[in-house]
Amino acid sequence: MTHPRFVTVEGIEGAGKSTCLNVIEECIRRRGLELLVTREPGGTPLGEDLRALLLGHRHDGMADDTELLLMFAARAEHLHARIEPGLAEGRWVLCDRFTDATYAYQGYGRGVDRARIASLETWVQGARRPDLTLLLDVPVEQGLMRAGQRSAPDRFERQHVEFFERVRAGYLELAAAAPARYRVIDASRTIDEVVAQITTTVDTYLDQVAA
């Protein structure tokens, strides 16, 4: 039997992660595989409390290092309480954002030294890394326009266009550096076209790992 894989989805605001997660979930379940769907920051009661602190406006202006450490605190709990047990029990794990988001937002976006992120990554995760990462790539203005049609902006959504340009460029750099793990999806297309790209990508991956 195929051993369970850890799949993550990444992208800037308004890239369309919600649709993407549903499509991936359907592809995996169609194969009769057990699946745990979760998100970061969050995924556990403690992680969701930390998410509220990170995204809310009560602590506007928190230090970059505080933000970084809270992201990894939520991640440590998530790995301990859900991701590792899920994988150990034979479930695939599908996670809305993971450590690539830390590199993209805290590293490329805020300018936190990437060596610092890498040392926390090793400390908190040991050897655990995603097996497959789908990056939904969309031009910043298009993504922000889509995201702007939603509710009031959170602490990240309030950032300027230049911040998201750095985040997007960072994601593309991360993807180029790890082509075996990443699949870049052109998320600027219509929803139907994006769904088709994701379905083909995930089905191909599932065929590969089943072979």
Ligand code: Z5A
């Ligand atoms: N963050 C961080 O800084 N460091 C970390 O380590 C981690 C996270 C883990 C919360 O994440 C924040 O945490 C995030 C990064 C930071 N920054 N922000 N903001 P989140 O994942 O919860 O937040 P989000 O980026 O706002 O994601 P979202 O709302 O779940 O999804 P989305 O990708 O932005 O978009 P969507 O809701 O799926 O779609 C947006 C709209 O566009 C919606 O109306 C869709 O119907 C529409 N849409 C989607 N696709 C299309 C296409 N193809 N055409 C037209 N319209 C479309």
